[in-house]
Amino acid sequence: MVSTEGLVPITRAFLASYYDKYAFPPLSNEVSRLSDQMYAMAVELLSGSPTTPVMTYMPQDFRGTIIRQQRERSERNKQAEVDALINSGGSIRDKYALLWRQQMDRRRQLAELGSATGIYKTLVKYLVGVPEVLLDFIRQINDDQGPMEEQRQRYGPPLYSLTRMVHNIHLFLYVLWQHLNSRTLQKYEITSLEEAADVYTSEFERYIKFIGEVFSNSPFFITAEDAGTMDSRKADDYKEINVPAGDIHEVSLTVESLNSYIAWDFLVVQGKLNQDIGFSVECTDLSGRKTLILPYRRYEADQGNFCTCVSGNYKLIWDNSYSTFFRKVLRYKVDCIPPVAESALAND
Incomplete structure (x- = not known):
């Protein structure tokens, strides 16, 4: 493709x-x-x-x-x-x-x-x-x-x-x-x-x-430079951060509605030798019980999502702790999407 x-x-x-x-x-x-x-x-x-x-x-x-x-x-x-x-x-x-x-x-x-x-x-x-x-x-x-x-x-x-x-x-x-x-x-x-x-x-x-x-x-798609705009991954809804060697970066989302979608899209855009980073997702429910949603694995880039089954705090973790010398530049976007049907009916 x-x-x-x-x-x-x-x-x-x-x-x-x-x-x-x-x-x-x-x-x-x-x-x-x-x-x-x-x-x-x-x-x-x-x-x-x-x-x-x-x-x-x-x-x-x-x-x-x-x-x-x-x-x-x-x-x-x-x-x-x-x-x-x-x-x-x-x-x-x-x-x-x-x-x-x-x-x-x-x-x-x-x-x-x-x-x-x-x-x-x-x-x-x-x-x-x-x-x-x-x-x-x-x-x-x-x-x-x-x-x-x-x-x-x-x-x-x-x-x-x-x-x-x-x-x-x-x-x-x-x-x-x-x-x-x-x-x-x-x-x-x-x-x-x-x-x-x-x-x-x-x-x-x-x-x-x-x-x-x-x-x-006639073209249908052009480069961001030709359009005079930023690359789609550099748009306002994407963030770019440095994850130092031996460190992690976390994003926490508080979810109140069941059947919400949590979705992510990320890419390691700069890193010496190892162009990957560890990634995992965990949830802590209202009673304090912690559940691993997505086990730890190293990625160069990934897109994914899941539907929430409980209310609580969901944490997305990018892990560069295995690296001794090299930082990673991570570009990412995280979305928490509430249930559409419930929102529509509530508005009515």
Whole structure:
């Protein structure tokens, strides 16, 4: 697997500087002229003898359409659950219990999204093993002011113009088809249609070739230096400390809620000869009893997590006591994540 160490998601500022080298030559003026002409001819036909209503609206940004379709699909699935319950003989009480559960599921999803830094990002990273840089990329790529907004502003207008043109050609053909039995096709209509089809084909092929070259060379991940930011392991939520020879470093976490997750990520970034450090995890419950959660072992780097079974004090220990002469530079991050469902229901 290709390493993502030292990489960060592409930023809008970097993408803007990259796109500065790829200015799209303007579309031919014929695109606008012929598009308007196709629409005017369709309107002329409609005004003489109205036919079946035709949709003339074409959304310029399809994100809203996709989001709406996903929401509608989700609601259809929920309604299908209700229908299946009723058809199988479920009572009204069962129906309302199911509706309540569906509502709670929606609220839990909102709670999880609201705490994305603690839940989505950390749990997916630790439990599923997805690199954090990929999670960051997914989260920010379509932000309102994110990298894709730069792409839409740069290359969206010509694509929208071409989309409008082909839509107007389709509209004219649709209306014309309705009138073939009642009128003769005019010579100027044939000429205009052929000219519009030729211009659309050539301009669209030019656009596709251009945008393909841009995308084939466009990076998705860049170095922290190129982005003008810190490396992801040097971000604010990571700490870097020196563990002297013969010494240890401890992090203590007080956990009150059962089923919380304790997760860690660390790396020995500097150390003579031995590029590793001892690591273990122990718990002291409220009665004072000590339990070893993770036995001592030496690591160069490690990611891990566990679900807490008791309330108490959890201690993560990095041990360099076996080293006589050499310190270790340790970069680490520790998270304590409370139960999501309990937090969401408590807020409700």
